[in-house]
Amino acid sequence: MGEQQHVKFPQEVIDEYAALGVDLGALFSAGHLGTRMGVQILEASAERVVGTMPVEGNTQPYGLLHGGASAVLAETLGSVGSMLHGGAAKIAVGVDLNCTHHRGARSGLVTGVATPVHRGRSTATYEIVISDEAGKRVCTARLTCLLRDTGPKDAEQVAGAAEG
Numbered sequence: 001m002g003e004q005q006h007v008k009f010p011q012e013v014i015d016e017y018a019a020l021g022v023d024l025g026a027l028f029s030a031g032h033l034g035t036r037m038g039v040q041i042l043e044a045s046a047e048r049v050v051g052t053m054p055v056e057g058n059t060q061p062y063g064l065l066h067g068g069a070s071a072v073l074a075e076t077l078g079s080v081g082s083m084l085h086g087g088a089a090k091i092a093v094g095v096d097l098n099c100t101h102h103r104g105a106r107s108g109l110v111t112g113v114a115t116p117v118h119r120g121r122s123t124a125t126y127e128i129v130i131s132d133e134a135g136k137r138v139c140t141a142r143l144t145c146l147l148r149d150t151g152p153k154d155a156e157q158v159a160g161a162a163e164g
Contacts, residue, residue: 008043009084016088037069039076046085049077049114049126055105064104070130070139071099077114078126078143085119085147092124092145099141108133114143122147 058069082092130139
């Protein structure tokens with residue numbers, strides 16, 4: 001996902017994960033896929049996650065932003081919000097993603113903003129609005145994540161993801 005030092009996390013979240021020895025920037029990234037697509041998370045809390053992605057390099061054959069690229073940005077932002085809502089004792093696993101593509105984007109950056117629709121004990125649902133540089137809505141998505149309790153194997157994977 002590129003550089004993470006610019007992500008704004010609430011202090012209590014930083015403290016919670018630091019106590020576990022987990023690097024938030026590594027944990028709440030889109031991993032290798034996000035890096036390839038240029039996803040950057042700018043702000044992250046359970047109430048609002050903001051990220052950007054370049055259109056260039058993420059287009060379909062007609063030169064428009066690929067719908068799958070919008071889905072990657074949406075799922076990344078919604079998953080980060082879900083993980084922050086669930087806290088260190090939970091992991092978020094996407095179970096439903098839907099995207100409505102309103103208009104094409106040919107250049108520049110698109111910005112996604114994820115806000116919660118529902119935040120429960122076992123699921124979290126986020127609406128993600130993706131806009132172009134002119135502020136026009138390109139895509140509206142909704143992501144629902146299952147919030148699973150972190151088991152010993154999950155804890156190892158989380159720690160490994162934060163290290164790598």
